[in-house]
Structure formats: structure tokens, C-alpha cells
Amino acid sequence: MTFGFDLDLLRTFVAVVDSGGFTRAAERVHLTQSTVSLQIKKLETNIGQTLLLRDRSTGGVRMTESGELLLSYARRLLLTAEEASEAMRRPSAPKTVRLGVPEDFAGRRLIGLLSGFSAASPHLRLDTISGWSAELRRLLDGGEIDLALIKREPGDGACLASWTEEVIWVEGAARAVEADPVPLAVFPVGCIYRDRAIRALERSGRRWRIAYTSQGLMGVQAAVASGLGISLLPSDAVLPEHRVLSAAQGFEPQPSSELALVKGQSKLSAEARALGAFLIDSLAP
Structure with a gap:
């Protein structure tokens, strides 16, 4: 025969054991002593085992072997139920x-x-x-x-x-690139650095060509480092493998973005x- 455990009955059982008697347990679970006695009797009837015996010498109760076995399970079941209740009280997902x-x-x-x-x-x-x-x-x-x-x-x-972001002209540190027309390693259309680089070269009257395009910063950084092209990058994106270009090489300083x-x-x-x-x-x- 199978049966389910009533959490209220288990809670009363644990209270009786922890408090050492029916009277103090009744105070803990906010029930009358007679109700506590009835709940313990119902729990024993459900599982077909005697769980508690009255100790006439002390006026308290003592557990049987079955009671000792059930106690550890009862504590775990009550703890799991409390955890589940707490989880259900929390928002289902973070904001x-x-x-x-x-x-x-x-x-x-x-x-x-x-x-x-x-x-x-x-x-x-x-x-x-x-x-x-x-x-x-x-x-x-x-x-x-x-x-x-x-x-x-x-x-x-x-x-x-x-x-404020400082922007800097850079080429590969290993070797200079042919700069007529200027090969540009740039981001796609819509990037401020690409627009800035093209406008600056056109204002200076220099020819240019797109030598390399990448959606990501790492791609442009690598292209410059390998000598594929020159680029205009924010200062925090300049690598040790890059060489900074100045007005002496024909690349005028650009205002910050x-x-x-x-x-x-x-x-x-x-x-x-x-x-x-x-x-x-x-x-x-």
C-alpha cells in the first residue's frame, strides 16, 4: 500500500519531538493539545507504525525506532517544501x-x-x-x-x-605600406572612423582605396598589424604591433570623437x- 505524507502532520510530529511533549508542541504549532494528539494518531494510522510513546516517568514522549527513522525524512521533506515555497514567491525571471x-x-x-x-x-x-x-x-x-x-x-x-575618444592613424610596425593610393583597413559603411579617414584623405587631396573591411575590431587591428592597410583607430585600440603615423608622414592629427x-x-x-x-x-x- 502506498500513501502520501501530509506536511502538516509531519510538521506536528517534528514539533512534538523537538519540544519534548504534546503541550509545548501545541504552543509551537498554534494548535490545541488535543488536536496535536489527534494529528499524531492520524500520522501513525496512515503509515501503520507507532512513532511516539508517552514516558510516564518524565511526562514527556520518546520515539520508537520507526519514529527515529521517520524523523530524518520528515525534516528533509519539510525543508524541501519550504525551499519550494520560497522559490515560488520569487519572481519567475530576473528583470x-x-x-x-x-x-x-x-x-x-x-x-x-x-x-x-x-x-x-x-x-x-x-x-x-x-x-x-x-x-x-x-x-x-x-x-x-x-x-x-x-x-x-x-x-x-x-x-x-x-x-572623449582620441583617434590615431596607424600602420603595421613591421613594414610601411605603399601610400599612393592610401590602402585603408576599415570598418563597414556607417562607422565614424571609416568616414573620418576618408574625409581627411580627400581634404588633403590624397588618393585612397579600401584594402580591407571587417565587422569587428580584431579584424581591423590584425589587418593593420600585418601590413594590409592603414587605419584610423581609437587610442585604446592601438596595439604594440602598430606604428603611429603623424603629419610628417602626411597624416594630420584628427580631432577626438x-x-x-x-x-x-x-x-x-x-x-x-x-x-x-x-x-x-x-x-x-
Whole structure:
């Protein structure tokens, strides 16, 4: 014969054992003594075993061998039930915040940010989407992301915060490349560094050609290091394998660009505001 355990009966049983008697157990579980006695009798009837014996010398109770065996299971069942109840009281899923980041955002820098946010806000889930500035703005306008870090020209619209980014001409350190026309290693159309490089060369009257294109920062960095082309990169993306070019080589210094934290038109949730505050604090010089 099989039967299920009634958690209320098990709770009363454990209370009687822990308190040493029916009277004190009744106080603990907020029942009358007679109700406690009836519940213990019902539990014994259900399992077909005597669990407790009255100790006439002390006025308390003592467990039988069956009672001792059941006690350990009863404690585990009650603990599991409490854990399940607590889990059901929690939200079914963490609140999600969606962040757009530039394709050329340095990987190590992003890893540091994500690790810091995870430690500071373990109750939040962070989803990141990478893209170029135009794409990130479209996602913001469509409400598909909450916040975005965008590379742009300084002062190009409202933002929650902004940081200056120095940009530098670089070529491979191992060997100089033929610079007529200037071979460019660049990101796809829509990237501020690509636009800046082309406009600067055209203003100086120099010819140029696209020698290499990559969606990711690592690809452009590698192309420059291997001598495939020249590029205009943020200073934190310059590698030891790169050589900085100056006006002496015909590459005039360029004004700084800007990394801006922007939001869409809708009101930010408390979770998105928390992410924004974290980014503002973490990206400060």
C-alpha cells in the first residue's frame, strides 16, 4: 500500500519531538493539545507504525525506532517544501536590461564592464546587442533596446553622458605600406572612423582605396598589424604591433570623437536607470 505524507502532520510530529511533549508542541504549532494528539494518531494510522510513546516517568514522549527513522525524512521533506515555497514567491525571471554596444568596442573593456555590472546587480539580467551607430539608433527608436553606447561626432545630439575618444592613424610596425593610393583597413559603411579617414584623405587631396573591411575590431587591428592597410583607430585600440603615423608622414592629427550613452524616446525603467548609472560611473576617466 502506498500513501502520501501530509506536511502538516509531519510538521506536528517534528514539533512534538523537538519540544519534548504534546503541550509545548501545541504552543509551537498554534494548535490545541488535543488536536496535536489527534494529528499524531492520524500520522501513525496512515503509515501503520507507532512513532511516539508517552514516558510516564518524565511526562514527556520518546520515539520508537520507526519514529527515529521517520524523523530524518520528515525534516528533509519539510525543508524541501519550504525551499519550494520560497522559490515560488520569487519572481519567475530576473528583470532584463538591453544594452547596445559598438561593434568596435574593445572586447576586454566590455568584459570588464559586464563583470562589474554582474557583481553590482546580480538580480538583473543584461542582454547586449552589438552594431554600428546607425543600427543602434534604429533599435533605440524602435524600443528594442533600452540604452546604447554610440561612437559619434562630439555633441551630436542629447545623451545621458559622453566621453572623449582620441583617434590615431596607424600602420603595421613591421613594414610601411605603399601610400599612393592610401590602402585603408576599415570598418563597414556607417562607422565614424571609416568616414573620418576618408574625409581627411580627400581634404588633403590624397588618393585612397579600401584594402580591407571587417565587422569587428580584431579584424581591423590584425589587418593593420600585418601590413594590409592603414587605419584610423581609437587610442585604446592601438596595439604594440602598430606604428603611429603623424603629419610628417602626411597624416594630420584628427580631432577626438565621442562615446555617448544615449536612450530611446520611452521612459527608462528603474533597471535601465541602474545600468545607466553603473556605466556612467564605470566609464568615467
